[in-house]
Amino acid sequence: NLMLTQPQSVSESPGKTVTISCTRSSGSIASNYVQWYQQRPGSCPTTVIYEDNKRPSGVPDRFSGSIDSSSNSASLTISGLKTEDEADYYCHSYDSRSQVFGGGTKLTVL
Amino acid sequence: EVQLVESGGGLVQPGRSLRLSCTASGFTFGDYAMSWVRQAPGKGLEWVGFIRSEAYGGTTGYAASLKGRFTISRDDSKSIAFLQMNSLKTEDTAVYYCTSGTYYYLSSGFSPHYWGQGTLVTVSS
Numbered sequence: 001n002l003m004l005t006q007p008q009s010v011s012e013s014p015g016k017t018v019t020i021s022c023t024r025s026s027g028s029i030a031s032n033y034v035q036w037y038q039q040r041p042g043s044c045p046t047t048v049i050y051e052d053n054k055r056p057s058g059v060p061d062r063f064s065g066s067i068d069s070s071s072n073s074a075s076l077t078i079s080g081l082k083t084e085d086e087a088d089y090y091c092h093s094y095d096s097r098s099q100v101f102g103g104g105t106k107l108t109v110l
Numbered sequence: 111e112v113q114l115v116e117s118g119g120g121l122v123q124p125g126r127s128l129r130l131s132c133t134a135s136g137f138t139f140g141d142y143a144m145s146w147v148r149q150a151p152g153k154g155l156e157w158v159g160f161i162r163s164e165a166y167g168g169t170t171g172y173a174a175s176l177k178g179r180f181t182i183s184r185d186d187s188k189s190i191a192f193l194q195m196n197s198l199k200t201e202d203t204a205v206y207y208c209t210s211g212t213y214y215y216l217s218s219g220f221s222p223h224y225w226g227q228g229t230l231v232t233v234s235s
Contacts, residue, residue, distance in 0.1 A: 001174075019111065030219075032214075032217055032219050033214070033219070033221055035221050037155070037222075037225075039155075043205060044116065044225045044226065044227050044228055045147075045155065045225050046225065047222070048118075050212075050221055050223060051221065052182050055179075056223070064210055076171070088154075090154065090155050092155075092221070092222065093219075094217070094218075094219035094220065094221075095217075095219070096217065096218050096219075097174075097204070098157070098173070099145075099157040099160070099171075099173075099219065100157065101147075101154060101155040101157060102154075103154050104154040104155070
């Protein structure tokens, strides 16, 4: 079964850059698109990256996505961190049989 | 503006059934696949299933863990997607989110894009 593994938590200071990884357990990371969702406390998820590296309108360009075939992982990078970026972040992808979310990463901006 | 509004949640006893609705607006509902995602209290996101648009047969796909208890359907004339949940268990307690997104035909994948606010389902005696 397909699995996506994320770190449980990351923390960084305002103004800095943080990267959250998402490692695919089987099959190539490049074979299916990866999405990233932000969920602030008490709110529904919102899309910050879709199709590996595309940003929906309204998402600042401080957010970027990438994939790395050598590590079979995807990454979400947030630059110029703001306190409002503090949230849970989930990656998502799929294969021919299943759609899967990573376990989520809690980002603390302190 | 895309809007997805879930309804139908509430308190239900184990073993009973419940049907959730997702009313969509702001886009051509019939052109898009729809899905349901749930989140148990304090836990992460869990895929429930999705339904393709009629252009792709309106067929469905589900998480294997649900073992046939859940069924997704759609009424394109009313822009509503449904989640029928049968034989509910306490572990089905969660906020259920409706999403719209992109269906990738060649890989049979679905990418959620827009999310509703969710509706809470509590399964308890």
